[in-house]
């Protein structure tokens with residue numbers, strides 16, 4: 001099995017390196033935005049879109065020209081990669097079977113990043129020594145930037161495929177993607193478990209295990225609202241306003257980091273203990289969509305739905321599913337996805353489906369045979385049963401070979 005992993009380290013650039021990084025990332029953003037503008041004008045004139053090769057030719061012209069000559073002072077590969085990424089985003093947007101969102105212009109300070117796609121150009125020195133033979137901080141060589149110190153918090157396992165440099169929360173990070181050939185893992189456990197993703201509990205397993213929801217977002221929500229109110233009172237684009245804006249960004253990033261850590265812990269624990277995990281194939285995007293409804297059918301329960309949406313986003317369901325998928329693949333396990341219809345209403349004893357069976361958030365009480373259970377555990381057991389009986393197939397589009405989808 002080819003094992004692909006990414007590790008992320010904090011960079012410690014010198015002030016002049018930081019300046020170069022900001023410029024390089026700014027150039028990548030410029031190339032993306034300019035290329036997108038070109039493609040949009042082609043689309044407006046019904047001329048289709050330009051191919052990646054044509055766009056790369058444009059980039060060469062820009063780099064060699066007078067007006068955008070500054071681009072040539074920054075590394076070229078990340079700029080080409082931005083074009084490749086845009087090309088894929090445009091193709092995805094026009095994919096009839098599963099259209100994705102149309103690419104948007106990038107704003108400064110939001111997801112600032114660049115990728116070095118060629119591992120040949122990257123060098124890593126884990127134990128550099130100074131003139132007196134003393135060991136220094138590990139360093140990574142980035143073309144046009146130079147040797148940059150980084151905090152090596154975990155091992156880089158495998159051969160480097162590419163490197164992404166990003167700026168968030170006032171710090172620079174480097175993500176190193178690696179791959180290595182490992183023997184196919186055999187999962188130490190033989191158990192299968194179903195998981196119900198809920199609002200009251202982040203995840204309830206069919207064996208009764210419960211994981212509490214990630215409430216960080218709501219806990220910090222009040223503080224965020226307060227800080228945002230403060231922002232509204234400040235003069236836009238003033239020094240104070242910028243400072244406040246940066247504070248809010250850091251708060252958002254902190255919330256996201258905590259959520260990610262919790263989801264990593266939950267998915268790691270489950271994928272270690274169970275060889276097969278069954279989850280519902282919820283379309284999280286549909287569930288978190290507008291509760292307002294259309295003009296003809298104005299939405300009901302807008303308040304409740306808004307709260308539910310926040311909970312769903314809070315808990316990062318999509319992220320959990322993805323993490324579970326690749327972690328099970330690493331351990332030799334398997335993730336099964338099943339149709340979510342009626343899993344909370346089926347009675348596992350008599351098999352009757354009735355909306356009245358789930359009387360409250362926590363209780364399941366069958367109206368026909370009287371069976372009682374914890375509602376979430378009951379749903380998880382139904383999900384497990386469905387996963388073990390429904391025929392399934394490997395989803396090639398999911399990106400992870402270990403992810404298996406139900407066949408409708």
Ligand SMILES: [Zn+2]
Nearest residue numbers: 347350366369
């Ligand atoms: Zn029953």
